[in-house]
Amino acid sequence: xxxxADTLPDNGGYVAAAYLVFLVxxxxxxxxxxxxxxxxxxxxxxxxxxxPPA
Amino acid sequence: xxxxGLRTLSIATLVFxxxxxxxxxxxxPMDADQGAMQKIFYLHVPMAIVALCGFVAGGIFAxxxxxxxxxxxxxxxxxxxxxxxxxxIGVLLxxxxxxxxxxxxxxxWDEPMLVSFLIVFLLYACYQPLRFAIEDPERQARYASVxxxxxxxxxxxxxxxxxxxxxxxxxxxxxxxxxxPGEVWLVFFVALIGMTLLFITLWRFEMAAKxxxxxxxxxxxxLGVDVVAGRSAxxx
Numbered sequence: 001x002x003x004x005a006d007t008l009p010d011n012g013g014y015v016a017a018a019y020l021v022f023l024v025x026x027x028x029x030x031x032x033x034x035x036x037x038x039x040x041x042x043x044x045x046x047x048x049x050x051x052p053p054a
Numbered sequence: 055x056x057x058x059g060l061r062t063l064s065i066a067t068l069v070f071x072x073x074x075x076x077x078x079x080x081x082x083p084m085d086a087d088q089g090a091m092q093k094i095f096y097l098h099v100p101m102a103i104v105a106l107c108g109f110v111a112g113g114i115f116a117x118x119x120x121x122x123x124x125x126x127x128x129x130x131x132x133x134x135x136x137x138x139x140x141x142x143i144g145v146l147l148x149x150x151x152x153x154x155x156x157x158x159x160x161x162x163w164d165e166p167m168l169v170s171f172l173i174v175f176l177l178y179a180c181y182q183p184l185r186f187a188i189e190d191p192e193r194q195a196r197y198a199s200v201x202x203x204x205x206x207x208x209x210x211x212x213x214x215x216x217x218x219x220x221x222x223x224x225x226x227x228x229x230x231x232x233x234x235p236g237e238v239w240l241v242f243f244v245a246l247i248g249m250t251l252l253f254i255t256l257w258r259f260e261m262a263a264k265x266x267x268x269x270x271x272x273x274x275x276x277l278g279v280d281v282v283a284g285r286s287a288x289x290x
Contacts, residue, residue, distance in 0.1 A: 011091035
């Protein structure tokens with residue numbers, strides 16, 4: 001049931017929305033991971049500044 | 055070391071995902087009935103398949119945890135379920151968008167495929183609160199593993215029952231596929247490989263992040279630094 005017709009329903013907006021949802025989901029995930037990475041970095045800096053036990 | 059080979063994996067993921075989307079829009083033919091909205095199929099279906107497989111993988115890791123007592127398997131199970139939940143959100147949202155375009159409704163409560171996926175998603179949404187509710191790490195890991203195994207066994211069972219259901223509005227693409235042209239299959243498989251690679255990449259990325267955090271915790275304890283407990287219920 002595949003053909004190139006001029007009378008196909010125009011649902012481009014829905015398609016764009018679906019792919020945008022996927023993109024946004026990935027972006028939110030990466031932002032959360034970036035925040036966690038910066039926390040790890042802070043902890044490492046704090047550990048580096050820590051005096052070693054005598 | 056979960057970070058090893060992550061760069062190659064990330065590049066392969068990017069190539070396959072971008073390739074699948076490009077092929078979907080510029081190579082795959084337009085569907086005569088659905089028009090452009092059929093393009094959602096290349097995103098929604100692979101995402102659903104990979105999410106369900108991820109839940110099952112979480113159950114398999116949980117079995118390994120209970121068999122060996124190795125907490126690393128519990129962490130692997132946790133991350134697999136976490137990634138599948140994220141993909142599950144994507145499946146529900148993209149499915150709703152497709153449903154609105156195709157049926158004129160965001161959701162149909164009498165459609166077994168939709169409701170069964172929602173049940174699986176909500177079941178796994180209970181996984182993290184379960185972990186949060188148990189303070190003792192050993193018990194937490196054990197109970198979470200039991201949950202992951204039972205829920206993991208439910209996923210294929212639920213899927214098979216739904217496929218056998220008589221009433222259906224949701225298309226059974228892989229079942230009623232006799233008239234699908236080769237181009238559509240090709241794009242679908244590229245998208246499926248891309249989505250699988252994305253899952254593996256993000257899984258390893260998160261495993262590497264949690265492993266690093268765990269190493270820092272150990273270092274803090276060794277140096278006698280006060281360890282501030284995180285808000286996450288993730289195993290350390």
